[in-house]
Amino acid sequence: xxxxxxxxxxxxxAGALGNEVVKNLVxxxxxxxxxxxxxxxxxxxxxxxxxxxxxxxxxxxSKAEVIAHRAKELNEVAKLEATIGRIQDLPSKxxxxxxxxxxxxxxxxxxxxxxxxxxYHRVPYIDGATMGTSGKVQVVxxxxxxxxQCAMNRTHYKLMEKRxxxxxxxxxxxxxxxxxxxxxxxxxxxxxVREGLKVLSGKSDECIRNIWYYNGLANRSDVLEVDLxxxxxxHTK
Amino acid sequence: MSVRVRVRNAETGSTVxxxxxxxxxxxxxxxxxxxxxxxxxxxxxxxxGKKLLRGQQTVLxxxxxxxxxxxxxxxxxxx
Ligand SMILES: [Zn+2]
Numbered sequence: 001x002x003x004x005x006x007x008x009x010x011x012x013x014a015g016a017l018g019n020e021v022v023k024n025l026v027x028x029x030x031x032x033x034x035x036x037x038x039x040x041x042x043x044x045x046x047x048x049x050x051x052x053x054x055x056x057x058x059x060x061x062s063k064a065e066v067i068a069h070r071a072k073e074l075n076e077v078a079k080l081e082a083t084i085g086r087i088q089d090l091p092s093k094x095x096x097x098x099x100x101x102x103x104x105x106x107x108x109x110x111x112x113x114x115x116x117x118x119x120y121h122r123v124p125y126i127d128g129a130t131m132g133t134s135g136k137v138q139v140v141x142x143x144x145x146x147x148x149q150c151a152m153n154r155t156h157y158k159l160m161e162k163r164x165x166x167x168x169x170x171x172x173x174x175x176x177x178x179x180x181x182x183x184x185x186x187x188x189x190x191x192x193v194r195e196g197l198k199v200l201s202g203k204s205d206e207c208i209r210n211i212w213y214y215n216g217l218a219n220r221s222d223v224l225e226v227d228l229x230x231x232x233x234x235h236t237k
Numbered sequence: 238m239s240v241r242v243r244v245r246n247a248e249t250g251s252t253v254x255x256x257x258x259x260x261x262x263x264x265x266x267x268x269x270x271x272x273x274x275x276x277x278x279x280x281x282x283x284x285x286g287k288k289l290l291r292g293q294q295t296v297l298x299x300x301x302x303x304x305x306x307x308x309x310x311x312x313x314x315x316x
Binding site for chain 2: 013015016017018103104105106107108128129130131134135136150151152153154155156158159162178179180210211213215222223224225226227229231
């Protein structure tokens with residue numbers, strides 16, 4: 001518990017997963033959390049984000065700032081810092097300052113960026129992703145485990161190119177083809193934070209190896225192994 | 238030498254048999270199966286048992302053999 005209280009966590013993305021992950025972290029005792037997101041709260045976010053209110057959308061408040069402000073109500077002594085901007089614009093050294101990084105993103109490009117910078121600075125990266133009633137959590141513990149890029153294939157890169165060509169310059173305006181049900185988001189965020197707590201309490205050996213897939217409709221969940229890609233640019237010398 | 242495998246669609250449970258050559262890659266299997274089922278544009282992965290296969294691996298390299306059961310899984314992207 002002391003390791004959790006003294007830890008520093010970076011949460012990238014302040015959407016549905018970011019809301020749940022921060023809530024779980026604060027309630028688990030984490031006291032130093034940085035939240036990064038460039039977007040403002042929209043009315044369409046309200047049905048799946050515990051910290052957002054109608055007034056936030058009406059006032060055009062920053063998602064990261066709203067989460068930092070409201071999560072503090074759960075623990076007054078917690079230090080929550082909001083950084084408004086794209087993760088790609090955050091100085092790389094900011095990754096190094098943390099004990100664990102949580103990916104709560106909605107696009108491949110930002111995930112690859114967060115994955116590679118966490119890996120470079122040897123900071124464990126726990127990525128969550130959702131779609132409808134399905135989701136997954138991947139745990140990356142550098143330098144021993146495969147990274148996100150090791151598990152990606154051409155369909156991921158095609159999707160990334162499509163997002164880029166759709167939006168011109170910025171990938172963050174993309175709406176996923178199927179928004180996640182809040183139950184999916186809750187399950188995935190809970191597992192992300194559970195894995196993070198293992199990392200912080202020195203139990204990385206007990207973490208998911210390597211990806212946990214969840215299908216809430218078919219009552220299935222599976223842990224799948226991924227081989228480390230010897231040619232992956234993230235960790236080849 | 239070619240091998241015949243069965244690919245299961247994780248979303249519907251339906252299956253398709255595919256004839257593969259040793260040099261075919263996992264991403265060719267993914268694109269072939271996704272095309273067969275006319276899947277939406279999106280990211281997909283293939284699993285064999287408890288292993289998620291890497292896209293660049295060949296049938297030979299991924300130790301895919303005759304009568305193997307594979308599964309095509311949509312890879313979530315949202316947050
Ligand atoms: Zn890698």
